[in-house]
Amino acid sequence: MGYDIERFVGYVNEGLLCSICRDVLEDPLQAPCEHAFCTACIHGWLVHHSNCPEDRQVVDVSMLRPLYRYMKNDLNRLQLHCKNREYGCEMVCSLESIDRHERECEYSQIPCSNAGCTVQVERRNLDVHLAVCEYRSRECPNGCGYTILSAEDTQHNCVAELRTELELLRSEMICRVEEAKHEMESRLDSQRRHMVQKESILQNEIEELKSQMSRMMSDVRSLMAAERQHRQELEQAELEKRELMELLRGLQKDCRLSTTEGSRKSANFRPLTRLESAKRKPREVTVI
Structure with missing residues (x-):
């Protein structure tokens, strides 16, 4: 719905x-045929129709556009009375600023802020009403600290209220203890499952380490056996080496002895001279 034309000062253009x-x-939109409407009005119309209410041309929501700028400016410059004129407000302002004024107008009717109170008063009289409102709250004058409404003043019992408050606190404390207990049990269960899982992992690692240790010990025993065999082979080789050295020294000694005897025989042997050789040749016999 738009603004009541009776609120405006002076002439308002038909457009x-x-x-x-x-x-x-109010919050205008314009159809392609240039007819203008309030946003709420045209949206309500298009729920049941698919054309312009003026010339019946086809229109849907996607075809609606903002008002032309010059028309928007003319609209904003219009002067009108505040809606609280009947309550005494005499303010006249432009359509562009009327909403801001009415949100702050001292003659606006606003509800009482006390819970349970249905009275509406002018903004300028709200403080006076709050001071005498039967639904206003205040602290107990007897010092129990309970906040009471003025309408309940005669029924207020400090002991009963404190007992009720104590029961509420006790119930709340029990609930919190139960919640804390459940939370702790949940955490303990989670930690227990984690520890069991961790223990299983550690046990597997221990078994793997034992297996590795067993393999290492087997390898060490194999290495030690191989080392003993190698040592025995070295000792056997050393023994054979000493025997060969002894044999070699014996052979060298025999060779030196043989060489000495050969030298002595050579000294006693004298080669024949040519004459002796000739004498020993047999004489040739000539046959006639």
């Missing part, structure tokens, strides 16, 4: 009126 509600445009 600034909604084609549906015939009031001054």
